[in-house]
Amino acid sequence: MKTDQDLAPKQPTPPSRKRNSLAKGKLPKWAIPATAAGSIILGAAASTLGGFAIATFAIYSALLFVIAATIITSLVEGNRRGKNALATYLVYGAFLLALIPLASVLYTVLQKGIPGINMHFLTSSMNGVTGAVDNATVENGTPVIGGAYHAVMGTLLITLWATLISVPVGMLTAIYLVEYGKGGPLSKAITFFVDVMTGIPSIVAGLFAAAFFGLLLGPNSRMGIVAAVALSVLMIPTVVRSTEEMLKIVPNELREASYALGVRRWRTILKVVIPTAISGIASGVTLAIARVIGETAPILVTAGIASNINLNVFADWMSTLPTFIYYQILTPTSPTNIDPSLQRAWAAALLLIVMVMALNLIARLVAKIFAPKNGR
Amino acid sequence: MSKRIDVNDLNVYYSKFRAVEGVSINIEAKSVTAFIGPSGCGKSTFLRTLNRMHEVIPGGRVEGEVLLDGDNLYAPGVDPVTVRSQIGMVFQRPNPFPTMSIRDNVLAGVKLNGKKIAKSDADALVEKSLRGANLWNEVKDRLDKPGAGLSGGQQQRLCIARTIAVKPDVILMDEPCSALDPISTLAIEDLINELKNDYTVVIVTHNMQQAARVSDKTAFFNIAGTGKPGKLIEYNDTATIFSNPAEQATEDYVSGRFG
Numbered sequence: 262m263k264t265d266q267d268l269a270p271k272q273p274t275p276p277s278r279k280r281n282s283l284a285k286g287k288l289p290k291w292a293i294p295a296t297a298a299g300s301i302i303l304g305a306a307a308s309t310l311g312g313f314a315i316a317t318f319a320i321y322s323a324l325l326f327v328i329a330a331t332i333i334t335s336l337v338e339g340n341r342r343g344k345n346a347l348a349t350y351l352v353y354g355a356f357l358l359a360l361i362p363l364a365s366v367l368y369t370v371l372q373k374g375i376p377g378i379n380m381h382f383l384t385s386s387m388n389g390v391t392g393a394v395d396n397a398t399v400e401n402g403t404p405v406i407g408g409a410y411h412a413v414m415g416t417l418l419i420t421l422w423a424t425l426i427s428v429p430v431g432m433l434t435a436i437y438l439v440e441y442g443k444g445g446p447l448s449k450a451i452t453f454f455v456d457v458m459t460g461i462p463s464i465v466a467g468l469f470a471a472a473f474f475g476l477l478l479g480p481n482s483r484m485g486i487v488a489a490v491a492l493s494v495l496m497i498p499t500v501v502r503s504t505e506e507m508l509k510i511v512p513n514e515l516r517e518a519s520y521a522l523g524v525r526r527w528r529t530i531l532k533v534v535i536p537t538a539i540s541g542i543a544s545g546v547t548l549a550i551a552r553v554i555g556e557t558a559p560i561l562v563t564a565g566i567a568s569n570i571n572l573n574v575f576a577d578w579m580s581t582l583p584t585f586i587y588y589q590i591l592t593p594t595s596p597t598n599i600d601p602s603l604q605r606a607w608a609a610a611l612l613l614i615v616m617v618m619a620l621n622l623i624a625r626l627v628a629k630i631f632a633p634k635n636g637r
Numbered sequence: 638m639s640k641r642i643d644v645n646d647l648n649v650y651y652s653k654f655r656a657v658e659g660v661s662i663n664i665e666a667k668s669v670t671a672f673i674g675p676s677g678c679g680k681s682t683f684l685r686t687l688n689r690m691h692e693v694i695p696g697g698r699v700e701g702e703v704l705l706d707g708d709n710l711y712a713p714g715v716d717p718v719t720v721r722s723q724i725g726m727v728f729q730r731p732n733p734f735p736t737m738s739i740r741d742n743v744l745a746g747v748k749l750n751g752k753k754i755a756k757s758d759a760d761a762l763v764e765k766s767l768r769g770a771n772l773w774n775e776v777k778d779r780l781d782k783p784g785a786g787l788s789g790g791q792q793q794r795l796c797i798a799r800t801i802a803v804k805p806d807v808i809l810m811d812e813p814c815s816a817l818d819p820i821s822t823l824a825i826e827d828l829i830n831e832l833k834n835d836y837t838v839v840i841v842t843h844n845m846q847q848a849a850r851v852s853d854k855t856a857f858f859n860i861a862g863t864g865k866p867g868k869l870i871e872y873n874d875t876a877t878i879f880s881n882p883a884e885q886a887t888e889d890y891v892s893g894r895f896g
Binding site for chain 2: 443512514515516517518519520521522523524525528529532533536537
């Protein structure tokens with residue numbers, strides 16, 4: 262009796278010498294690193310021709326590498342692979358290019374800012390620090406007097422008030438747009454004007470707030486809350502947009518499930534929709550804060566500039582870190598010895614970056630804490 | 638605790654489009670009624686009008702009357718929220734609230750409405766509802782874990798537990814097993830058989846074997862063509878619908894000749 266195995270054709274053993282008809286050429290593993298090394302050497306050589314510079318060296322090497330690697334790959338592995346290699350290297354190149362300013366800014370600010378950061382800088386204001394003090398500091402070589410405490414507090418307070426104003430307004434607008442407006446004429450108009458608001462230059466927002474409070478309280482009424490209003494004009498559209506997006510992705514099934522349990526609409530929104538979207542909303546709000554915390558121009562025209570500690574946003578001028586930096590650079594405390602002012606400005610810049618980074622980290626943390634859990 | 642539903646000449650619209658035309662049907666208390674019919678014939682739409690969920694969709698409106706033990710759901714002055722707390726609904730896809738634990742999901746109907754409930758009462762309600770949904774033994778040790786972590790079949794039974802926790806008179810189910818595997822489907826069908834003792838159950842299904850297995854009476858809906866409204870073709874005891882239907886269309890459908 263014949264079994265199935267006998268009937269089946271014998272599997273031909275693959276001849277080892279025959280080339281696999283499915284496979285194409287493959288570059289050895291060392292080929293690309295070798296090309297890179299070669300391009301770097303050639304790039305260095307080419308850049309020395311017109312006087313060596315890091316920039317030309319990097320550009321020549323990168324160009325050489327992209328061209329050489331593409332040609333080698335297409336010769337050995339075929340045209341499609343060659344194009345793939347070209348696209349890949351261009352994408353990496355774009356990424357590196359985008360990274361340059363970030364790395365450069367971080368490096369410069371860290372290098373120039375760290376010497377100025379100390380307890381005295383963090384805990385004292387510029388009150389009483391005059392040109393004479395700075396001159397004496399430079400002559401005697403003593404540590405720089407004066408700090409950014411007042412500016413840090415000003416930044417925190419003004420941003421806090423701006424957040425307190427924008428988050429309710431922005432969130433309620435977004436809730437209206439997603440839950441109630443549903444594409445009606447009013448919601449279309451709101452969406453349009455929110456888009457327009459996104460494009461308002463920050464100085465215009467500042468002038469608006471200054472003029473508005475000028476009308477209400479008389480000219481020259483500069484104080485923290487005016488700056489907070491100016492910043493909230495900039496924040497509201499961002500908050501509306503991000504909240505709207507987050508509310509939109511809450512599945513409709515959850516709303517229906519809640520309605521079907523006999524829950525009213527506003528309770529459904531409050532207890533089902535918002536909690537489901539809260540992680541995204543929170544990170545959107547934090548990013549909106551990060552966007553306005555560095556604003557300079559609207560603060561200058563609304564809160565002015567102060568060298569003393571003012572913790573009351575409803576009276577008197579206030580400084581924030583950006584205006585502090587701006588004034589230290591533009592009008593150094595001592596016009597003849599500007600180094601202490603520069604040091605303070607860079608330290609304040611470092612402080613500002615650290616604050617924004619901390620905000621971004623907080624946003625991620627908040628998103629993680631509030632995110633719906635899926636544990637078993 | 639269980640009420641009958643009588644529908645008189647109900648027309649259902651999406652804005653100007655009439656989706657369901659002239660449905661009259663009497664659904665007995667403490668029975669299981671199945672709606673069958675091809676896709677798009679309006680059976681889900683009709684089901685949603687029975688607890689006023691249809692009007693949640695923009696443009697959705699209804700003409701005619703739906704009587705719950707003689708009270709018209711669509712009479713002026715009727716609060717849809719009251720209607721929905723008496724007529725619960727289970728949806729096609731399991732939709733437990735992702736932010737809540739299993740326990741909170743069961744209590745959602747109470748807690749979302751802001752009602753205060755003593756812890757002992759809440760515990761009792763959770764256990765009773767989960768037992769009622771045949772889920773208690775599987776989840777009793779992890780009530781504080783998120784509801785979204787359960788399997789699809791368990792999630793659907795959690796949704797049923799959530800629905801019976803608000804003590805409705807009627808439970809509507811919109812293809813409750815279409816996203817589930819055969820074993821979970823069997824669990825839900827067993828559950829429907831038990832629910833019948835306390836509730837009026839109306840179920841939409843695409844699965845004719847399921848309709849034959851679980852329901853006492855069956856309603857067949859059909860549609861004349863695309864863009865035409867769906868109609869109730871035949872409504873009778875399940876045995877009659879499947880063995881000896883009066884209408885040719887019903888016989889064609891249940892015997893698999895079309896649809």
